[in-house]
Amino acid sequence: QVRLVESGGTLVKPGGSLRLSCTASGFTFSDYYMSWIRQAPGKGLEWISHIPTSGNSIYYADSVKGRFTISRDNAKNSLTLQMSSLRAEDTAVYYCARERDCGHDCFYPYWYYDLWGRGTLVTVSS
Amino acid sequence: SSDLTQDPAVSVALGQTVRITCQGDSLRNYYASWYRQKPGQAPVLVMYGKYIRPSGIPDRFSGSSSRNTASLTITGAQADDEGDYYCHSRDTTENHVVFGGGTKVTVL
Numbered sequence A: 001q002v003r004l005v006e007s008g009g010t011l012v013k014p015g016g017s018l019r020l021s022c023t024a025s026g027f028t029f030s031d032y033y034m035s036w037i038r039q040a041p042g043k044g045l046e047w048i049s050h051i052p053t054s055g056n057s058i059y060y061a062d063s064v065k066g067r068f069t070i071s072r073d074n075a076k077n078s079l080t081l082q083m084s085s086l087r088a089e090d091t092a093v094y095y096c097a098r099e100r101d102c103g104h105d106c107f108y109p110y111w112y113y114d115l116w117g118r119g120t121l122v123t124v125s126s
Numbered sequence B: 001s002s003d004l005t006q007d008p009a010v011s012v013a014l015g016q017t018v019r020i021t022c023q024g025d026s027l028r029n030y031y032a033s034w035y036r037q038k039p040g041q042a043p044v045l046v047m048y049g050k051y052i053r054p055s056g057i058p059d060r061f062s063g064s065s066s067r068n069t070a071s072l073t074i075t076g077a078q079a080d081d082e083g084d085y086y087c088h089s090r091d092t093t094e095n096h097v098v099f100g101g102g103t104k105v106t107v108l
Helices: none
Strands: A003-007 A018-025 A033-039 A045-051 A068-073 A078-083 A092-101 A111-116 A120-124 B009-012 B017-023 B033-037 B044-047 B061-066 B069-075 B083-090 B097-099 B103-107
Touching: A003 A092, A003 A111, A018 A033, A018 A092, A018 A120, A033 A068, A033 A078, A033 B097, A045 A068, A045 A078, A045 A092, A045 B097, A078 A092, A111 B033, A111 B044, A111 B083, B009 B017, B017 B083, B017 B103, B044 B061, B069 B083
Parallel strands: B009 B103
Antiparallel strands: A003 A018, A018 A078, A033 A045, A033 A092, A068 A078, A092 A111, A092 A120, B017 B069, B033 B044, B033 B083, B061 B069, B083 B097, B083 B103
16 A cells, blocks of 8 residues: 555654654655655645655755754655754644656656655644 | 745635636746645645646646646536645745645635
8 A cells, every 4th residue: 555654743842852754655665755744733835845765965945944854764664854943833734745756858847746644743832 | 936826715616617826936937736635634636747637636627827827727616626725846946845825715
């Protein structure tokens, strides 16, 4: 069964740290870019970070740069988000998602997320 | 530029047609992807690339684009089409992912 399962979300105090995990199954994890995307309560989707297949050329949203670290373990089919210096505004459901693109030699590039986990809730509150 | 702009909400009568738009500089050079999200659920891909529907998405969904605007059209809207619709692409550097703010679609 092709799926992504997030875990690790919980209640944490401001300034605290938390580690989220995403376990992939049913597909060759190492073949795909992966992203973390979050959604604050009642708000829209916000991209956090993505990591290519080999783990280099990582990018972060400005809102989390310097505080969050994305990593992957292709041998364990696992994606991780290490979060530190957490703030109330980091409260959200965190999704991991599989990213695909149009491949090589696209005249007009495109990217899309074809597989999402169900999300894990992170609450930052004292 | 990194912003994708969507109208916050739109309503459509059952069986009628509704178009959802997404504007952004990056859309001059990239196709958008579209997702529908129902309350309490993860987003689901409904359109990507040059107006490609994933398996299971009905053909009443179609896509188009012009200049800096991508559009998702639902022809003959059904009650099950209700939800929040998000567009997605990358910014003009291609390094950062961007989402539109979402459009809430209500079927009356």
